Amino acid sequence: MIANLPEISMTQTTAGPDIATGRLPDDAYAENFSDLHPLLDPHEALVEADRCYFCYDAPCMQACPTSIDIPQFIRQISTGNPTGSAKTIFEQNILGGMCARVCPTETLCEEVCVREVAEGKPVKIGELQRYATDHYMGEHGASPFTRGAPTGKKVAVVGAGPAGLSCAHRLAVHGHDVTLFDAREKAGGLNEYGIASYKSVDEFAAREVDFILSIGGIELKTGMRVGANLDLAELRAGFDAVFLGIGLGSVNALGIDGEDKSGSLDAVDYIADLRQADDLSTLPVGRRIVVIGGGMTAVDIAVQTKLLGAEDVTIAYRRGQDRMNASDYEQHLAQTSGVRIMTWMQPKALVAQNGAVTSIELERTREQNGSLTGTGETVTLPADMVFKAVGQTLVQADLGGALSLEKGRIVVDADRKTSLADVWAGGDCVLGGEDLTVAAVEDGKIAAESINAALSA
Amino acid sequence: MADLRTEFIGIKSPNPFWLASAPPTDKEYNVVRAFKAGWGGVVWKTLGEDPPVVNVNGPRYGAIHGKDRQLIGLNNIELITDRPLEVNLREIKQVKRDWPDRALVVSLMVPCEEQSWIDILRKVEDTGADGVELNFGCPHGMSERGMGSAVGQVPEYIEMVTRWVKQHSRMPCIVKLTPNITDVRKPAQAAHAGGADAVSLINTINSITGVDLDMMSPSPTVDGKGAHGGYCGPAVKPIALNMVAEIARDPVTRGLPISGIGGVTTWRDAAEFMALGAGTVQVCTAAMTYGFKVVQDMIDGLGDWMDEKGHTSVDQFTGAAVPNVTDWQYLNLNYIAKAKIDQDLCIKCGRCHIACEDTSHQAITSMVDGARKFEVIDEECVGCNLCVNVCPVENCITLEPMAAGSIDPRTKRPVEKDYANWTTHPNNPMAVKEAAE
Known part of the structure; x- marks a missing residue:
């Protein structure tokens, strides 16, 4: 449940914060949270596929963290072979369906598409990938791969997010017995609990998990959390290899006054509740929202609270808009959804009345000799809810001090091997990653190949 | 603005864009719509002897598509007109009376018997039509009955029938050639020897557009079977251009007027056919794909291009590329x-x-x-x-x-x-x- 939530009042009072459920007419929720990019119809897909030049040594393929053979899968769509197209995608990325929905393609494959360079209109690679993968999952349901002949080796994969799922699937292809642990009730990690709901409608994350597990040889155990009812040392003793794809379990704090008051919330928690809500109209949302941060999570929470009926949503970011981690596309999405982005603003204090946040004091910032400083000038915005979206951190204690860490993340080599010979890691919890779904998938894939090589030696 | 008026074997038209003998010219209703849209002339869909032929009642066309389902090649198994001869003749007479400034040529196909040709020529002459085009090209259906391309593939028959037509009629005579031969110069030479005033080419090319892999049948499929049809549209233009050029530069047929046919879709296509010696062009697939309005830009575009090049009449560039066609x-x-x-x-x-x-x-x-x-x-x-x-x-x-x-x-x-x-x-x-x- 959402932490620090004040008593819900359905009637607006001057004294307390204005937080309410059911701000919208009943039918508005389905419309607001419908698919951001609806599936291309077959003719649209063919026309779009025909725009691909089938480049030699294609830049898009090089830009894809999982090296999907993009010209090939697009050509397969254009030849009327969407099944083959999907296989081409899944061969490199078994979470190709989710990546098609959530990848910031405008900074990856589509950014370097020669049509983007030539005319500013890249081939819609992401939407075509979704067309192919949705076709496959709709027609066939099960993974196109078969489990390899059993090797008798046992691997523990901790975390059933994109990295863990990718790793588990590839290990199953090689015939290893995988036990896939996850702390939450459902597998999927951020795909299930984190990403904005209009990017993954109709329980797609859960269906993709089923699709991946259909290969067989993967036993899913939920409600198992490393550091709680799961111990790294015991896992190492009980399995031939361990993969950690545990993500970042904790949220960064702002470190300002009033952070403990009700109405001061972690964006990721609220999004998780939103993703799991059966009825969005039961989710309380403030009339005035301020989001602190500049990344994808900041945009996701801002847009979704706006879609839930918040009247006035502001993202406050401490640097210029060009420095925001949210892509241009995401920033544009926020702004066209009616979210205001205020830049060069850092949080100074949360103002509360009767224990509940009523406004936030922001201080203007500027860059001086490369470092950020406050100017002393402040602005106060009324706020019923303030969301923190300033990054997440690894809960180091969970790992029991056994692994080499740096900057709060697990150190891995090119094969995603940690400082322990039998432990690999990938996804958001490792150092040097891009914190993208697609990067996590690649980590899992590389680690699985490395684990397989080690276990086959 | 350049003068697009054309005089082709004595037949005048306000521009060189004629509709080819085909479904768009099968009846008064369509032809009047075409003239209203601006077409310079039509070759009326081929008349035959009564009783009229019948057509299949399933698909008559098949197509090849490019990007975004752009139609680049069309195949048909339609036969000559399936309407009674008298109805066609009556309508031809009416249209010519109502549209005296437009070219109205009548396409003909009757058995290789002199009397058959004498009979139909008299009837056509009565309509006041400007000329006749002998359909020696149709590659399906009619050829199985000894007409169409069955005639066009035998130079001796071409010469014989052409001679009958010139002997028994005062009307200008265009011989329409089939591309389903090895060397197009031979039938052109035969038409020339028989006294033809002009040749028109190409008629459609024998083709199967595709195979339905579920039915294991060629397409278009009529109750599970398919027959080869005649291929036309933008895809055949290069074949047509070469055949036009071969006739234009052949020592025997050099100077014989040509009406160019085969994938003409734009003014530029028309200009290319004309540069290779065509005095007029005939269009079908472009109209069947987009409607008659396409002629408007053919007229504007050709005129603008001629202005840009300093041509004041079409004969100034007709045949201009022929000397540059070599071996x-x-x-x-x-x-x-x-x-x-x-x-x-x-x-x-x-x-x-x-x-x-x-x-x-x-x-x-x-x-x-x-x-x-x-x-x-x-x-x-x-x-x-x-x-x-x-x-x-x-x-x-x-x-x-x-x-x-x-x-x-x-x-x-x-x-x-x-x-x-x-x-x-x-x-x-x-x-x-x-x-x-």
């Missing part, structure tokens, strides 16, 4: 060109590289100094033009001729300034001393 053996072997890639226009798709690397002369780089860059390697480039053709960006790759006296990096030999062709080449066992052209 391979007379092409200048001392002409040396190299591909050049404009790096500002290049979008780095690499298609030129892979086409050259895999299938040609390994003359285009993919990397230069560690960066993705496509440059022509002059030492390897034979100037084949493949890269120009596969490049998706217009004018990005061009073939640049080398100046006489410069050294060709491929052969290390100087570029000769004089013309020299295969007829004098030392590798030619049949070489002569002086180059002929």
Whole structure:
């Protein structure tokens, strides 16, 4: 449940914060949270596929963290072979369906598409990938791969997010017995609990998990959390290899006054509740929202609270808009959804009345000799809810001090091997990653190949 | 504005754009709509003897599509008009009376018996039509009955029937040729020998558009079976252009008026046919794809182009490209060109590289100094033009001729300034001393 939530009042009072459920007419929720990019119809897909030049040594393929053979899968769509197209995608990325929905393609494959360079209109690679993968999952349901002949080796994969799922699937292809642990009730990690709901409608994350597990040889155990009812040392003793794809379990704090008051919330928690809500109209949302941060999570929470009926949503970011981690596309999405982005603003204090946040004091910032400083000038915005979206951190204690860490993340080599010979890691919890779904998938894939090589030696 | 008026074998029309004998010209209703849209003339859909033929009641057309379902080739198994002869004749007479300034030619196909031709010619003459076109081209259905391309494939029959028509009628006579032959000059020569005033070409090409892989039947499929049909549309234009050029430059038929047919879709297509000697063009697939309105830009576009080029009438450029159509053996072997890639226009798709690397002369780089860059390697480039053709960006790759006296990096030999062709080449066992052209 959402932490620090004040008593819900359905009637607006001057004294307390204005937080309410059911701000919208009943039918508005389905419309607001419908698919951001609806599936291309077959003719649209063919026309779009025909725009691909089938480049030699294609830049898009090089830009894809999982090296999907993009010209090939697009050509397969254009030849009327969407099944083959999907296989081409899944061969490199078994979470190709989710990546098609959530990848910031405008900074990856589509950014370097020669049509983007030539005319500013890249081939819609992401939407075509979704067309192919949705076709496959709709027609066939099960993974196109078969489990390899059993090797008798046992691997523990901790975390059933994109990295863990990718790793588990590839290990199953090689015939290893995988036990896939996850702390939450459902597998999927951020795909299930984190990403904005209009990017993954109709329980797609859960269906993709089923699709991946259909290969067989993967036993899913939920409600198992490393550091709680799961111990790294015991896992190492009980399995031939361990993969950690545990993500970042904790949220960064702002470190300002009033952070403990009700109405001061972690964006990721609220999004998780939103993703799991059966009825969005039961989710309380403030009339005035301020989001602190500049990344994808900041945009996701801002847009979704706006879609839930918040009247006035502001993202406050401490640097210029060009420095925001949210892509241009995401920033544009926020702004066209009616979210205001205020830049060069850092949080100074949360103002509360009767224990509940009523406004936030922001201080203007500027860059001086490369470092950020406050100017002393402040602005106060009324706020019923303030969301923190300033990054997440690894809960180091969970790992029991056994692994080499740096900057709060697990150190891995090119094969995603940690400082322990039998432990690999990938996804958001490792150092040097891009914190993208697609990067996590690649980590899992590389680690699985490395684990397989080690276990086959 | 340039004058587009055309006089073709004595038949006047306000522009050279005629609708070919086909479904768009099967009845008064369509032809009147075409004239209202601006078409200069029509060749009425082929008349035959009564009782009229029947058509299949399933699909008559099949198509080849390009990107975004752009129709690039159309195939048909429709026969000649299936309406009673008297109805057609009555409508032809009415249309000619109502539209005296437009060309109205009537296409004919009757059995190879003199009396059959005498009978139908009299009836057509009564309508006041401007001329007749003999359909010796239709490749399906009618050919199985000894008509259409069955006649067009035998030069002796062409000459015989043409002679009957000229003998028994005062009307100008166009002989429509089939491309389903080995050498189009032979039937053209036969038409000429029989006294034809003009030839028109090409009729449709024998074809199967595709195979339905579920039914295992050619398409279009009529109750599980398919028959070859006649192929037309933009895809056949290059074949038609060559056949028109062959007749235009043949010593026997040189100067014989030609009505060009085959994939004419734009004013530019028309201008190309006319440059190769066609006095008028006939259009069908473009109208069947887009409707009659397409003629408006054909008229505007041709007129604008003529203005730009300083042509005041169509005869000023008709046939202008014919002298430049030659045989391979007379092409200048001392002409040396190299591909050049404009790096500002290049979008780095690499298609030129892979086409050259895999299938040609390994003359285009993919990397230069560690960066993705496509440059022509002059030492390897034979100037084949493949890269120009596969490049998706217009004018990005061009073939640049080398100046006489410069050294060709491929052969290390100087570029000769004089013309020299295969007829004098030392590798030619049949070489002569002086180059002929």
